[in-house]
Amino acid sequence: MNLLDVLRREADMLAMSAIGQPPHKGVPACPGLNLGETVRHVGGGYRGALAWIRLGREPVAGEWQDHPAPGEDPLEFMRSGAEAVIAELEAHDEEEPCATWWPDRQDYGFWRRRLAHETTLHRMDVQGAAGMEVGAVDDEVAVDGVDEVLTLWLGHKLDVLGVRGSRDSLVTIQVEDDLWLTRCGPQGSAAWRVVDPEDAHAADAQVSASPMTMYRWLWGRLPDRMVTTVGDDDAIAQLWALLRLATK
Secondary structure, three states, X not given: OOHHHHHHHHHHHHHHHHOOOOOOOEOOOXXXXXXXXXXXXXXXXXXXXXXXXXXXXOOOOOOOOOOOOOOOOHHHHHHHHHHHHHHHHHOOOOOOEOOOOOOOOOEHHHHHHHHHHHHHHHHHHHHHHOOOOOOXXXXXXXXXXXXXXXXXXXXHHHHHHOOOOOOOEXXXXXXXXXXXXXXXXXXXXXXXXXXXXXXXXXXOEEEEOOHHHHHHHHOOOOOHHHOEEEEOHHHHHHHHHHHHHHHO
């Protein structure tokens, strides 16, 4: 799987899906978010990633452009941001060291992965807002996206935010033959792939779905009825609530 190719393809699809669409159209899966703000957010995110890379640290306000300039078309703002960050990522091997916001991965591969999933997620948002059929995601990409949201956002971002669960619970995430265990509670949150399926039997609950459905559900884009749940509903509700705080 070449995540740079995924990023390039998804950025093109997002732009094409937004052409001619009124910016005020709401994203059905995210009340309060509209198509125009989504396009703007993606364009700003590309520039924010470039600032991280070029500065070698987290950029502060004013060191990167997060909104179109006066008179600049938001779609062109998004497209030019995509072109710039893709060119930067193409110029470096994914294993080459690079500043990121995840201590576990300080290389260009982090940004390839992060921006590929950011773009894929918001491409689906734009298509939903435009009233289009949401295009499918390759299973391999979706499974990698499941791993990213669990390990990076649940397992790292919540700790950075200082957010904790109210009770100890283990929830298994199952996507066909792939399994993850998530632990949430007063001591923090973590997620890891399960090597031995027997380890999943210790969980309080399990959530199962196809790759694309789980990908979208974990990001809050699909309701609970789209996934299969077994076990402690409160444990699943806590996982869901913590994911919303991590990914907002």
